[in-house]
Amino acid sequence: MAEATTEIEEEAPKKASKLPLILALVLALGGGGGAFFAIYSGMILGSDEAEMAGAGAEATKPFVAPDVAFIALDPMTISLGRASEGRHLRFTANIEVPSNQEDNVRKVLPRIVDVLNGYLRALRMEDLEDPATLVRIRAQMLRRIQVITGPDAVSDLLIVEFVLN
Template sequence: MADEDPAVEGDPPKKSKMPLILGLVLALVGGGGGFYATWSGMILGSNADSHEVVEEEVKDPFGDIAFVEIDPMIISVDATPTRRLLRFRAQLEVPKSHQEDVTKLLPRVVDVLNSYLRALEVSDLEDQAALTRLRAQMLRRVQVVTGQGRVNDFLIMEFVLT
C-alpha cells in the first residue's frame, strides 16, 4: 500500500482560461468594429445625405424670420391719484413671407395691446412671473388679430413701470 501512485488520486489538472480570455477579446473587437461600421455608414446605408442636410440647416437657421417693430407705447396704469405709467416696446418675430401682411395689420395689433395693457392693474405688473404671463397673453392676442401662423413669437424689448 505504500507503493501507490500519487498522481492517480490527486486533483485533476486545472483547465486553461485562455479560451475565455480569447473569446472576450474577440467579442470586444467585434462589437467595436460593428459599431464603427454602422456609425460610419459602411453597414445599413450611407448617412452622407443626412449630413449635408444638417450642414445646410446649421449655415442659416434664422434665414426665414424677420422682425416687425411695434411703436413704443406709454400707457397709464391704475387711474388712482398716484399716476403710474408703463413704458412698453416690443417686436414681433414673423416668417419673411408674412412680414408685409403683419406690417399692414400693425394698427390693429397696437390697438389690441393697448386695450389689454390698459386693463391691467399695478399688482398684475409687479409679480415676478408677470412678464412671462403677460408675454404669453399678448402673443395669443396678436396671433388672433394677424391670423394663424403669421407671428412666431412676441419679444418684449422694454417694459418699465414708473
C-alpha cells in the same frame, strides 16, 4: 425562598442587542456614499467626457438663422389708471414673423397696437409688479396678436422694454 428568586430571574426579559441596527446604518451609509461616488465619477450612467465630446461635434455645425423677420412696434406709454396713482408703463416690443408674412402683418399693425394698448391698460398694478407674471402677460399679448393675424403669421413676441415709472 431560593425557588422564588430563580422564577423572578427567569421571567425578566433580555434586552435586545443594538448591534444589528448599528451595522445596518453603517452599511446603508457606505452603500449610499459608494453609489454617489460611482454616479458622480461617471462609472455608472456614462461620463461627462463622452457627453462633452458629443456636444463638441454638434458645436462644429454652422449656425443657420431661421427665415424670419422682426417688426418693431413703436414704443408705447400706458397710464395705469386710478389705483396706480399716476404711474405709467413704457413698453416696446418686436414681433417675429416668417419672412413671407411680413407685408401682411405690417398691414394690420395699427390693429395690433390697439389690441396691445387695450390689454396693457386693463392690467392692474399688482399684475405688473410681480416679475413672474411677465411670462403670462407676454403669452396673453402674443395670443391676442395671433387672433388678429392668424396663428401662422406671427411666431413670437419679443419684449424689448417693460418699465414701470
